[in-house]
Amino acid sequence: MNGKDIRKLVIACDAGMGSSVMLAGQLRKTLKKQDVTVEHTPVDAIPGDADVVVCHTGLAARARRGAGGTPVIPFEVYLGDPAVDRLVKAIKDGGEVGA
Amino acid sequence: MRSVPDGAAGLLARDAIRLDAWAGGRDHAIRICGQVLVDTGAVAPAYIDAMLERERSISTYLGEGVAIPHGTSGGRDLIHRDALAVVRFPDGADWDGNPVTVCIAIAARGDGHMEILAELAQVLMDPDRARALREATEDEQVLALLTPDTETREEEEDSV
Numbered sequence: 001m002n003g004k005d006i007r008k009l010v011i012a013c014d015a016g017m018g019s020s021v022m023l024a025g026q027l028r029k030t031l032k033k034q035d036v037t038v039e040h041t042p043v044d045a046i047p048g049d050a051d052v053v054v055c056h057t058g059l060a061a062r063a064r065r066g067a068g069g070t071p072v073i074p075f076e077v078y079l080g081d082p083a084v085d086r087l088v089k090a091i092k093d094g095g096e097v098g099a
Numbered sequence: 100m101r102s103v104p105d106g107a108a109g110l111l112a113r114d115a116i117r118l119d120a121w122a123g124g125r126d127h128a129i130r131i132c133g134q135v136l137v138d139t140g141a142v143a144p145a146y147i148d149a150m151l152e153r154e155r156s157i158s159t160y161l162g163e164g165v166a167i168p169h170g171t172s173g174g175r176d177l178i179h180r181d182a183l184a185v186v187r188f189p190d191g192a193d194w195d196g197n198p199v200t201v202c203i204a205i206a207a208r209g210d211g212h213m214e215i216l217a218e219l220a221q222v223l224m225d226p227d228r229a230r231a232l233r234e235a236t237e238d239e240q241v242l243a244l245l246t247p248d249t250e251t252r253e254e255e256e257d258s259v
Contacts, residue, residue: 017207018159018169018216025217042172058157078161079223 001051001071003090003097010050011040012063012072019056019078027054027088034091046070052097054084071098110212111245115139115184116238122192125199129154129168132186132204141182141206142170149174150204160194163229167216169205181207183215185241187233200233203245214247 009027013020020040028038041047043059046066053072055063060074075081090097115135122128133147149170153159160166170177184204191198203219205212222228222244235241 014157015153015169015172015174017205017212018167019161021207021210021213022161022167022216022220024210025213026220028213029217056157079163079220 001097002094003087003092004094006036006051006091006097008037008039008047008049008051009087009091010046010053011038012043012046012053012055012059012066013040014043014059016040016042022078023054023084027084030088031091036091052087054087073098110181110215111183111185111242112139113238115141115182116241117185118187118189118236118238118241120186120188121190122188124192125154125194126151128166128186128188128192128194128199128202129204132168132184132202135184135186136182136204136206139182139184141178141180141184143177143179146170146174146177146206149177158195160197160199161220161223163223163226164191164198164200164233165203165219165223165229166194166199166201167203167205167219169207175208178206178208181209181211183212185245187235201235215245218245218247 011020011024024038024040043062044066050070053063053067053070057074057076063072073083073087075083120131122131129150133150136142137144150168153171159168186202188200191200222232232244
């Protein structure tokens with residue numbers, strides 16, 4: 001899917017009170033001017049209308065099971081992960097996501 | 100006393116800031132952080148076990164000598180009120196090979212702390228401010244660094 005078509009970005013997490021909240025806060029700020037909703041949800045309750053799912057590599061397998069065909073973007077580090085940076089760029093400038 | 104903006108003052112109480120703690124390692128550091136949350140009435144004692152459990156599944160180490168220990172989703176019922184605690188270990192605590200100097204412990208059922216964590220991320224991506232957080236010796240310095248600053252928000256919004 002193309003980054004320009006993303007309307008709902010979901011950060012899947014386990015506890016939902018630490019890193020996923022931090023990342024959601026950062027991405028909401030970064031994507032403020034884009035028409036994108038940023039949410040964080042438990043990894044076992046990914047909403048069906050998510051266009052892309054972002055999660056820690058440790059949760060990627062569980063996220064893929066719950067995400068259906070929705071692209072899952074795993075990240076390794078909480079700050080400045082290149083995979084998250086690429087996703088932000090694709091949303092802002094267009095480009096293939098999850099290819 | 101200087102007034103502190105609502106966001107930080109509401110979630111991060113002054114008596115939940117400890118800047119001269121010592122821990123022998125990760126689990127000891129988490130127990131100290133959890134005890135601060137217990138002592139300030141934010142969580143039940145069993146929440147500390149949930150924090151240790153979470154850390155063993157996925158580390159909460161962020162980088163720049165900072166970790167954000169918190170419980171599991173199963174530990175949510177042990178939270179009395181949403182709160183943060185800041186505990187500084189000037190000698191560093193070994194966190195799976197990384198030296199951690201500052202822990203920001205989290206107890207949250209809601210998203211009220213989202214802006215503070217987003218601000219923390221900005222601080223940690225700026226080497227000078229990250230060092231200032233690690234070297235903070237006054238509560239005021241910590242509160243100032245973690246309080247979302249409306250003046251700089253506009254210029255920062257284009258960076259993650």
